[in-house]
Amino acid sequence: MTVTLDEICVVALAEAFRGDGELLCNPMGPVPVIAGRLARATFAPDLMLTDTIAFAIEGNLALGGDPSTAVIEAYMPFRSVFDQAWSGKRHVVMGASQIDQHGNQNFAAIGPYRKPKAQLLGLRGAPGNLINHPTSYWIPNQARAFSATVDVVSAPGYDRIAQLPEASRRHFEIRRVVTDLGAYDFETEDRRMRVRSLHPGVTLEQAQEASAFELAVTGDVEESRLPSDEELRLIREVLDPGGVRKAEFR
């Protein structure tokens, strides 16, 4: 079987949930949702996942599948999702129109906040997510998003968080940034974005080319791991038989 980029990305993002134990995994968008469901179906069985309406559900629901067929294990209306976030038992995957080397993220607006050139999603739940529990990012087009600075800070990065009292920043963590080129973390002393792995065929030069800031590198850069046969079967036949994930790569 030929492995495709979308499947590499799903697995790289699923890896962000490894070791999370028993918490609410709240991915948004097709690739993150498949990644969360794949992680639970394989190496992170204790994750709790929602149907994106108001229930936490068991089983391997296919993308676009009928959630009414799934077993409901908990009631999770929006109010409970906020309570869950503030309690810390949550790991969310968000997108980013812009992200800088410290992890400052923008999906709120392009241009000046008061009169933006382009209004995007707005701050949404980004400020509360980052400061309360682990957060990862899924960025299907790295070259477009990796920016020297962000126009509006909808979610804070490590430099801004460092200015807060220790008690206010203790729950902050950007776990992983996964793009079409590689996977990144912030595991350097100065908390800058570091290359964790590059997808097969991607060189460090290409990754750097697709970034407006300098990517940190420590030691040898690994290649993102390939999906196992079982992971491929789950992605292709169970979690996304319609291939919805591929639309993000066009």
Added chain:
Amino acid sequence: MSDKQMTEEEVVGELRSGMTLGIGGWGSRRKPMSLVRAILRSDLSDLDIVSYGGPDVGILCAAGKVRKLTYGFVSLDSIPLEPHFRLTRQAGAIEVSELDEGAFYLGLMAAAHRVPFYPTRAGLGTAMMSENPDLKTVKSPYDDDEELVAVPAFRMDAVILHMNRADAAGNGQFLGPDLYFDDLFAMAGDKTFMSAEQVVPTEQFLSEGSVHTLRIPRTHVDGVIQAPGGAHFTECPPDYQRDEAFQSEYAATARDPEAWEQFRRDWLELESHDDYVEKLKERSQK
């Protein structure tokens, strides 16, 4: 118990220009659209709107009724960003107080509980604080040294919301998957007006949902409006799903001022909610 039933027009008669008006529901879900349209038809202006915004906010912005907007987001759900709201923001046409979605919940709760603020970490280090002069931080009075955002109470002159069922006395019942924050909205308003798909005898409530669905007590409701289809085109399950075709038509009007004027005349300025329902029936038979 008093009978609190009234019409959309009578609700508008209770409102004033410049008021702070809260709108229940969430995005394009269970929004009190018959009341929003009645406000659009009126000469009310300069409203301060507080909402988890959907087409309620988009429509009132496009009609120039809004002075200031306090919000957690403005979305049509299946269309992630409300297109009329987008235009209004890009024109810099209104004052905004944008909060993290969860922090917004605390502003409602503070108003409901009559305290000046609730604390949260959400917002620290982001544009929510740097761009919003309304928001201040507090230092924990305990020995943890924590700095927190003090989300101020969103006290509102009036609130409108839509429920699946109500009784004439003002008790409300939601039958869909999520109450959203409508109980807090009801408590946070000096006057609260609740429309409902059906006004039913109180003893009928439990034939449709468990006691857990009876979440709006009449102590917080001043007026009840029977409005079958009152949330259209937003969703109001189990009574009806979102009218996606209609929503798409609405969204497309943001690309063309003439289309917006036409849509406004055709659908938003009909004389009554009954006329709107009648016209929808004709549309579905076509």
